Amino acid sequence: MSQKQSKNSVPSLYFASLQHFVNQMNYTVDCLNKIPQLRLLPPAILSDIYCEMAENKDLRDGLLVELSDVDLFCKLIKYQLIRDNMLKIFKLLMTNNKPLVSELQRIFVQRGQLLLSEQIDQMRNSKLIANEVDMDTEDSTTEFINDDYQLSRQYRKEIDKGLRLGTFLYESGWLDDSLKVLKVTKSMINQLGEDYQKLLLMLSCLQKLLHVQALFCCYKDASITTSQALNLIEKIHNIYSESGVPESLLANIYHELSVLHFNRSEYDLSYKWGVKGLEYLRINTPAKISVDVLRQAAKSCVVKRKFQIANLLINSAVRIAENAFGDHHTVYADALLDKGFFLLNVDSINKSVEVYMEALKIKCCIFGEKNLNVAVIHEDLAYALYVYEYSRGHFNMARFYVEKAIQIMSELAPSNEIMLASAKRVKALILEEIALDNMVTPNARDFKGLLKESEDLHQSALQLSLDAFGEINVQTAKHYGNLGRLYQSMTKYEDAEDMHQRAIKIKRDLLGDYDYEVGLSIGHLASLYNYHMKKYREAEDLYLKSIHISLKLFGQTYSGLEYDYRGLLHVYEELHDNENYMKFCDVLDEWRILRSDERKKPRFIELSEDATVEDVTKKFFEMSAES
Template identity: 45%
Template structure:
């Protein structure tokens, strides 16, 4: 039988040469490597990454001229992201060093009134790369300098279309970095600049395809929980899709439009779009690419909101695994995936009480974000909220008696601190009248109910309902959640059983309308009504709801039996015209 070594594929002559070169390169001048053809230079540095020579790579990647050249290598973006992230994990100041070097070059160019074209080209490439790699703050500052330089060029050549197009591309990338990093005031300014520039270019019949830019407008409104505007801009982006667009742009439009459909509870449209986005990502990039991971996170978002909770956990786990293979641990994109998985696990295990995996993922998200972000960054608000929800349930599930009582009290107090911090950060960013603010009020209401602070709990729930109804209408899923939580407070603790009955019935009606009779959340409302009618001694209603729960359970079991693995149930890639036509046909 052949040995394992002999069964391995032999190394190519090229790879053997790379290995030999990297073994002796320390004995020669670095200029030799820098003067190699670009693809060979890139492969030498990537071999250092594969060999674990991160210290050498860190020194090299700290030099702006080297990174500038490597960014020109064709079809090697993923390898550059992986090796750069290894450097950032070793020394997370490298992105800042590159930013400072770039800004220094810009300042020198301005001081001598030089040609800015080279600096603008480099800034666009470097800023775009850092954004893709998850280092948004450094990307944002580089791209802002590009706007400064382009404004100067347009002052000299106000009708030059190539500078208008270049500026619009920079603004598009800048808006993405600002939005993802929660720089919403700056993002609003960038949005207005881009809108004005589009109008200016349209006035001379020079507007480019705007699908990607409109999708980015939708992302901004989505992050700010302005869902009507997010949906409007995502539809505008869809109308701009044409067959010859880059596949990455098409994927981004499809997945953002899907998310906008989810929050507007247009689930059939959302499913169509996100499944096509995932299929395109697999077809074009495979299973080890950032774009694939991006689409999985948005697919998980659809599944979780559409009550396919166990499938959402599977998809979120796949997204996290994909991002970790590319970015390792110390990266904001990985932290966000950890948080999304933590919340899905929390929802999935809500009835079982097995929250250890959810807690571990939430804590990893916070730990990573705390190393990268300022202490009061808005992105920490969401992770704090998820961990607080998990801690509350763990505290409730603890057995009675000391020392469990003390541990439970400490968990609840920590959850309260996390929720209050999240509320403070969210109100500072978005104000009182915002869906995210309402969610934090609702979370505090549930927590105060667990802490036996019933008047405070009622106040928080009523605030949440008032804000959600004003922003989302009276029949939204978020409203139903808050109605159910207030009903629980009235039912089990404040003994306002008729009020609880009214709220439960409203919540059930919304759940039926959005998700049908097999919706998982109906169980809690049904059981709440059972308690209400037991307290009111209404025997007929008690019998009715026992029967209702039996029928609901049968529906859930049938649904679970019919479920297929979601990532094995994707349709093939279809022409974009067919997708848009089908999208329009769905009510």
């Protein structure tokens, strides 16, 4: 019933009646008095009416007042079948500057704080009365028990609303407001009497808090939440060993920990918790949790360069999401986002851009343009387009999308500098390439200006990374590496050398000598020595180290080897080392043959379409044991 017909179809009697009813509404006293009476209707019909009202610009103010009632709103979002309607209403009100989000958050937080202060007053009064009356009398005891029972019931009702509202807000992209709601909800849970249900409520709240903190880059708070969640899991297992923690909740928490560490560029920990989450997936695990765990584990496998396993996980996530939710749902779009990330990393760049475009289209349709969920996809798509256009030099679309991301983030989360830093880093990379393309065009005068803007963006991103993560972090090392490549373009070769050396040292200290990231930075420094500083012996040594890392990690057919082989050929040509030049000509030819043979083989292992989530996890652990 809540599924609206397309504009080109003939409306059913139900929708024709609905539209007629809403079209008759106006701001007369009689009409305004009738709006609250609509609440007596079934939720599905009520949400359809509200949808029609949201489409009518003259009725949006009245609808804002109506839906600012937290009790009503939480009642409606309780029903999954009308979720699409509620998201549409949300989008229409928010994109037309009707502040439903801030009103719901403000009212809920005020109510929660009032309830908490009432309990403090009651506890004080209880102590005072206890000193004045005989607490052994039956009437006095009954009175206090009843008061405590009523307060507990109030808390539990508000807690349920807080968890629902907080979840809906973060799923809708309103992270800051969700944080405020969940923090008050957590405070209310703390006031409940200690029992199994209270501990599970708290764990569920911590999982949601962790989700928002990881997405919103609140890393210090997330570290505290992580400790609380892990300690609580241990406490529940110790006290309630038979009941324990539901497996779906454990899978969800471990997934959130994987996301947090991934966002902090702590990839070993991200992989560890991603695998831990997979251990708790079952056939009866809710589909959304299964999809989230699978896609995050896939991302962790991508950065560990375990592409066969990543392919298994991400394709399973996309399939489960589409089967469970359809191809116009946020869960499906989220799975597509991570598939785009996978495709980008396995050199399927064109397909990656297509997948990102599809995800963006879905998210824009659901949330509208002015939304953080959409801003994140703009950034991801911008980077994919930057990689896609790298060889052709057409960066206008990449620039458009990254500037769109920065615009939305600046408007909706102006104080969240870490989130902005990521988008600024992508813009800096794009501007650098545009500047280099302008060197030999009539726009050459823009060259220095674009490089300076790129440098400012990189320096800003580096400082924010230092503030958030410190010097010894992979993310910080990446910023040093980006600056190194920029200074190379600006002919500041000594500065470039310093930046690349810093990046290599940090990555080696964190990841060891034989990590993909280490090899990447070594290759960049080798290029600087080879093509700009004419330090050919140093370049030779670095290229050989980079090649050794690539062969050890990925084998003889790895695509990145071509870059190093060509670099070595240039080194030996400049050194007039004909013997080694001919040797690596043969190596490069052999690499091409092996790559050609590799392309003829099936690239990835696929499971059948009817494979269950347990089939997927079983295959994952089998493949992990073999690798």
